Amino acid sequence: MTVSSNCVNCPAHNSANLVRLGIDMSNFDYVVALAGNPNTGKSTVFNSLTGLRQHTGNWPGKTVGRAEGAFQYNEKRYKIVDLPGTYSLLSTSTDEEIARDFILFGQPDVTIIVVDASRLERNLNLTLQVLEITDRAVLCLNLIDEAKRHHITIDDRLLSKKLGIPVIPATARQNVGIPELIKAVHSVASGEYICNPYKMKSQIKNVSHAVDDLEQKLKTEFPNLANTRWIALRLLEGDQRVTDAVKSSEIGNLTPAETENA
Amino acid sequence: MINKREEILKQATRYRWEIGENLHDSILESIYSEAANIAKVVVTRDNEKRKFDWDRWIDKLVTGKWTGFPIMFLLLAVVFWLTISGANVPSALLASLLVDTIHPILKSGAEYLYFPWWLSGVLIDGAYLALAWVISVMLPPMAIFFPLFTLLEDFGYLPRVAFNMDNLYKRVGAHGKQALTMSMGFGCNAAGVIAARIIDSPRERLIAIITNNFSLCNGRWPTQILIATIFIGGAVHPMLAGFTSAAAVMSVAVLGVFFSLIVSWLLSKSVLKGEASAFSLELPPYRPPRFLQTLYTSLIDRTLMVLWRAVVFAAPAGIAIWLVSNITIADITLAEYFVKNVNPYAAIIGLNGVIILAYIIAVPANEIVIPTVLMLTALTSNIAGFGSGAGVMFEMDSLSDTEMLLRSGGWTLLTGINLMLFSLLHNPCSTTIYTIYKETKSLKWTLISTFLPIAMGIVICFFVAQFWRLLV
Numbered sequence: 001m002t003v004s005s006n007c008v009n010c011p012a013h014n015s016a017n018l019v020r021l022g023i024d025m026s027n028f029d030y031v032v033a034l035a036g037n038p039n040t041g042k043s044t045v046f047n048s049l050t051g052l053r054q055h056t057g058n059w060p061g062k063t064v065g066r067a068e069g070a071f072q073y074n075e076k077r078y079k080i081v082d083l084p085g086t087y088s089l090l091s092t093s094t095d096e097e098i099a100r101d102f103i104l105f106g107q108p109d110v111t112i113i114v115v116d117a118s119r120l121e122r123n124l125n126l127t128l129q130v131l132e133i134t135d136r137a138v139l140c141l142n143l144i145d146e147a148k149r150h151h152i153t154i155d156d157r158l159l160s161k162k163l164g165i166p167v168i169p170a171t172a173r174q175n176v177g178i179p180e181l182i183k184a185v186h187s188v189a190s191g192e193y194i195c196n197p198y199k200m201k202s203q204i205k206n207v208s209h210a211v212d213d214l215e216q217k218l219k220t221e222f223p224n225l226a227n228t229r230w231i232a233l234r235l236l237e238g239d240q241r242v243t244d245a246v247k248s249s250e251i252g253n254l255t256p257a258e259t260e261n262a
Numbered sequence: 263m264i265n266k267r268e269e270i271l272k273q274a275t276r277y278r279w280e281i282g283e284n285l286h287d288s289i290l291e292s293i294y295s296e297a298a299n300i301a302k303v304v305v306t307r308d309n310e311k312r313k314f315d316w317d318r319w320i321d322k323l324v325t326g327k328w329t330g331f332p333i334m335f336l337l338l339a340v341v342f343w344l345t346i347s348g349a350n351v352p353s354a355l356l357a358s359l360l361v362d363t364i365h366p367i368l369k370s371g372a373e374y375l376y377f378p379w380w381l382s383g384v385l386i387d388g389a390y391l392a393l394a395w396v397i398s399v400m401l402p403p404m405a406i407f408f409p410l411f412t413l414l415e416d417f418g419y420l421p422r423v424a425f426n427m428d429n430l431y432k433r434v435g436a437h438g439k440q441a442l443t444m445s446m447g448f449g450c451n452a453a454g455v456i457a458a459r460i461i462d463s464p465r466e467r468l469i470a471i472i473t474n475n476f477s478l479c480n481g482r483w484p485t486q487i488l489i490a491t492i493f494i495g496g497a498v499h500p501m502l503a504g505f506t507s508a509a510a511v512m513s514v515a516v517l518g519v520f521f522s523l524i525v526s527w528l529l530s531k532s533v534l535k536g537e538a539s540a541f542s543l544e545l546p547p548y549r550p551p552r553f554l555q556t557l558y559t560s561l562i563d564r565t566l567m568v569l570w571r572a573v574v575f576a577a578p579a580g581i582a583i584w585l586v587s588n589i590t591i592a593d594i595t596l597a598e599y600f601v602k603n604v605n606p607y608a609a610i611i612g613l614n615g616v617i618i619l620a621y622i623i624a625v626p627a628n629e630i631v632i633p634t635v636l637m638l639t640a641l642t643s644n645i646a647g648f649g650s651g652a653g654v655m656f657e658m659d660s661l662s663d664t665e666m667l668l669r670s671g672g673w674t675l676l677t678g679i680n681l682m683l684f685s686l687l688h689n690p691c692s693t694t695i696y697t698i699y700k701e702t703k704s705l706k707w708t709l710i711s712t713f714l715p716i717a718m719g720i721v722i723c724f725f726v727a728q729f730w731r732l733l734v
Contacts, residue, residue: 039546088293090286093462118547121301125293146547151308159304173552198300202292207285210277217270235274237285243274246267 018182020051021070021077028070028079030189033103035130036114037123038085041142043067044172045114046082049182073182076189081108087122089129090237101241103133107254109189111137112181117147117154117169131163131197132230138184139167144177164196199229210236222252317548321422325545330426337419338515341410343508346487349402356398365391383588384581392580393573395633399484404565407483411449412560416551420445425545427519434523435530437466440473444522447477448515451694454479455701465536469526471698472711475690476522478515481628485685486511488632492665493678510682518686521718575627582623583634597638611720612680612727614672621684626692631685636664639671676730680723687719 036042046052050069067082083102084095103111111134115123120141130137141156160167166184170177187193204211214232218225225231231251234242245251278285324333368390372382414420423445428438439461447454454474461467478486490510495503530536586596601615608614620634668677689712690698699708 088290090289095460120305121298124297124300128293128297146549153306153308155304155306159300162300162304200292200296202296204285204288204292207277207281207288210281214270214274214277217266217273221266221270232274233285233289235271236278236281237289238275238278243271246271249267 018179019072020049021072022050022052024070028077030076030078030109031106032078032080032185032189033106033108033111034080034082034114035099035103035111035126036085036140036142037087037116037119037126040085040114040116040123041172042082042085042114045112045140045142045170045178045181046080048172048175048178049080071182073186076186078185078189081106086126088126089133097241100133103130104242105245105250105254108134109136110185112140112185113137114140114142114172117141117144118150118152120147120152120154127163128198128200131165132200133227135197135226136188136195137165137197138181138188139163139165140172140177140181141167141169142172142177144169145171145174163198166193166195204233207236218246222249225252225254320548321545324419324422325425330422334423334426335512335516337414339508339512341407341414342487342511342515343504344410345403345407345483346491346508346511347504348406349487352402352405353398356401357394360394360398361391365394380588384584388580388582388584389577390580392576392583392630392633396573396576396629397569399488399632401565401569403484403487404480404569405561407480408449408560408565409557412556413551413553416549416556418546418548421545430523431526434527435536436469436473436526437461437463440466440470440522440526443470443474444477444519447474447479449480451475451477451479451690452697455694455697458701463536465530465534468702468707469529469534471701472529472707472714473522473525475694475711475715476518476525476686478518478686479628479691479694481691482631482685483511484629485632486514486682488664489678489682489685490514492668493673493675496665497675514682514686517683521687525714525718576630576633579623579626579630579634583637586619586623587638601638610727611684611723612676612730613684613723614677616671617677617681617684621688625689628685628691635681636667639673640667676727676734679730680726683726684719684723687715687722689713689716 034042034046046067046069049071051071052067052069068079069082070077070079072078081102083099086093086096086099089096089100089103102108111130113127113130115127127139139159141154141159144154147154154169156167156169166188168177168181168184170181172178184193188195211229211232214235215228218228218231222228231242231246235246242251323329365386368386369382372386377385420442424438424441427441427444431438431440440458442460443454443457446457451474454477455471458467458470458474461470487507490507491503494510495507498506583597586600587598589596591599597619600619604615604618608618616635616638619638620631623634624631689695695708695712698711699705702708
């Protein structure tokens with residue numbers, strides 16, 4: 001491989017193709033959702049992608065509702081939706097419901113999960129839940145500088161292998177890793193990178209039979225449905241929104257990403 | 263098809279009865295344990311190099327039982343002191359440029375173009391001067407106050423304030439996050455009202471919305487700062503003036519927090535009865551603020567936005583002021599007529615007719631209260647040598663001129679104190695009222711949020727005035 005081809009393949013080179021579109025969201029090709037725990041720097045990532053200057057603050061719960069913006073990369077236009085920060089997607093609060101509903105029913109082409117590298121374990125809780133719902137995601141391992149300061153090192157390649165999605169270390173405040181993030185989003189959106197997302201393996205006490213049975217029934221009823229295990233668990237929990245979606249068969253229209261692209 | 267879907271749901275319900283209540287916890291447990299397993303293999307911690315943990319140390323100090331509140335007050339006082347002492351010089355410069363230099367040029371320009379007197383009056387003496395005043399009085403303190411406040415926010419101090427206040431809010435039956443919406447209100451009440459969306463329980467959210475007005479907003483800071491500088495700073499030795507007026511402004515701000523607690527308590531014990539709900543608040547790590555970016559965003563997002571709003575409201579208000587002080591009925595202007603009739607009633611609560619009229623004209627934006635007050639005072643007390651005609655807003659060359667004008671208009675220390683109190687306790691501005699309506703979708707709660715503070719303001723000012731007259 002020559003030096004010049006290395007340059008062409010380097011994300012930093014391609015980031016010259018980034019056009020920040022601000023709030024001009026017309027004619028977008030892909031929808032990108034931005035999820036993550038509170039105070040992990042989602043809004044900072046949002047700003048550096050869109051060129052907008054949505055006010056960021058160092059306190060949890062700063063983003064209320066959702067903010068939208070856009071950017072263009074390699075001739076493709078991306079609409080990006082900044083979701084409220086949540087610790088989980090089990091919809092116990094309005095924020096969680098907004099985030100959950102958007103990822104489930106909004107069918108984003110890519111979901112960027114922004115996590116705090118210095119608090120990875122806690123942040124992975126949300127990451128795993130997102131991966132239960134959607135197949136196409138990119139993990140932004142943000143605040144890597146803070147993790148370094150706390151003498152925490154993260155093997156991002158191993159993490160990527162474990163989760164089955166691209167993992168990009170970043171310090172969004174200094175714009176470090178943002179070009180690589182854009183590249184990863186692009187390759188997932190365009191189907192260049194096929195995610196193989198981690199699915200929860202552990203059997204939950206006493207319910208495996210019920211889950212298996214419901215999953216089987218859901219698969220027969222909605223052959224295109226990808227995340228049947230997750231839906232089955234929601235039904236067992238009595239989640240109203242998901243129950244309604246099954247009743248109205250809205251859930252069957254949520255085609256998995258692969259077929260949608262074909 | 264429908265039967266099949268119904269069947270799945272029925273089956274799910276049957277299973278739900280079998281499984282019992284612990285499903286949610288079991289799901290969480292399994293998520294936690296899988297997350298822990300992944301983290302275990304990818305994260306390495308170098309514990310040996312671990313140095314002194316500054317975050318912990320600072321947290322112990324700023325959220326400590328004995329140190330938390332004093333540090334909070336101290337920080338607040340430092341911010342006010344920097345704002346008050348830093349804003350004087352640029353304010354005077356702006357005023358001399360916009361009022362002393364540009365205003366005469368505009369006037370002679372209008373004469374040259376043969377403007378009728380009323381047109382140049384309405385446009386230049388009304389609208390333009392109102393704008394000039396708002397810019398010269400508001401821009402400097404905001405350009406200092408907002409960046410400082412944003413730096414504190416960036417650093418991570420706001421959640422610590424919420425942490426300190428949480429216990430107080432819980433005790434009065436409100437949500438701990440109300441401490442955060444209250445902090446937002448210090449910038450802008452409309453923003454604070456919107457921020458109340460972070461509170462899930464409708465009951466607690468309503469309490470947070472109704473009481474947000476007790477956070478002094480940026481439109482009211484200039485009033486507080488100016489009046490405190492003149493009447494309270496002026497009452498002590500010049501060496502202590504800066505410190506005393508900063509302390510006075512801070513006391514009013516703290517009083518506002520106190521009222522928000524009292525009113526929250528009354529509401530949660532009466533019409534909005536209920537228990538405080540629990541929530542978890544993560545204290546984010548301290549982050550070194552990015553000075554330049556903070557300066558930039560706080561200037562663009564807050565200072566200029568707020569200033570723009572003030573400008574938009576100031577121009578029509580300037581026109582209104584010019585009109586009420588130039589339209590006459592039987593040789594008495596509307597303003598004089600109103601002020602003379604209201605004066606005796608206003609005196610009962612330690613204010614005067616001018617202040618009441620100013621607050622009526624300033625419903626759209628609190629920012630223009632002070633210019634209106636000054637102009638109306640000059641007009642109604644018929645002082646020669648001030649301003650350049652009826653309905654002309656003007657900037658005093660110095661604080662002492664402003665003081666002289668107000669004192670000759672019959673103002674005392676009591677008027678100053680009560681104006682500060684009334685500025686804290688009166689209706690929210692029209693933008694905030696509209697926002698409250700949009701957020702609550704209820705006329706009833708909008709009216710309560712609007713009139714409750716006015717009623718409180720009148721009662722408090724009444725008592726202060728009565729005690730003052732008994733004692734002094």
